[in-house]
Amino acid sequence: MDGMTVTAFTKSVSEVAAESGVAASAVRFYEQHGVITAIRTAGDQRRFDDSAACRIRVAKVAQRVGLTVREIAAVFADLPDEPRPADWGRVATTLIAEAEARTAALKSHLNDMRSPGRLCEIEV
Secondary structure (H helix, E strand, O other): OOOOOOOOOOEOHHHHHHHHOOOHHHHHHHHHOOOOOEEEOOOOOEEEOOOHHHHHHHHHHHHHOOOOHHHHHHHHOOOOOOOOHHHHHHHHHHHHHHHHHHHHHHHHHHHHHHOOOOHHHOOO
């Protein structure tokens, strides 16, 4: 195959769920929203590659800092089929920058709420 690597989609929904610490319904949710990708077997069962559980674990952390599933899927869109550490490093850099920006915005909002003016006069 021209020296190209073929990604093996061998993991079932339940295997990905167990590896990522989420319910099977969450695995299907993340697939539906483009965070992970599955292929279908002849028996119409989903099969995922080895990176699916890692993607879900990273997505869960990103959600905790306020990213939406769509935003996370967009960050993952540039990942190759078989992400290497450098690829994950780029994802981490993006997620960290986004988390820091959101943290700064939250701190700014907190300062606004602490100001002596009326709460309803805060600029939004």
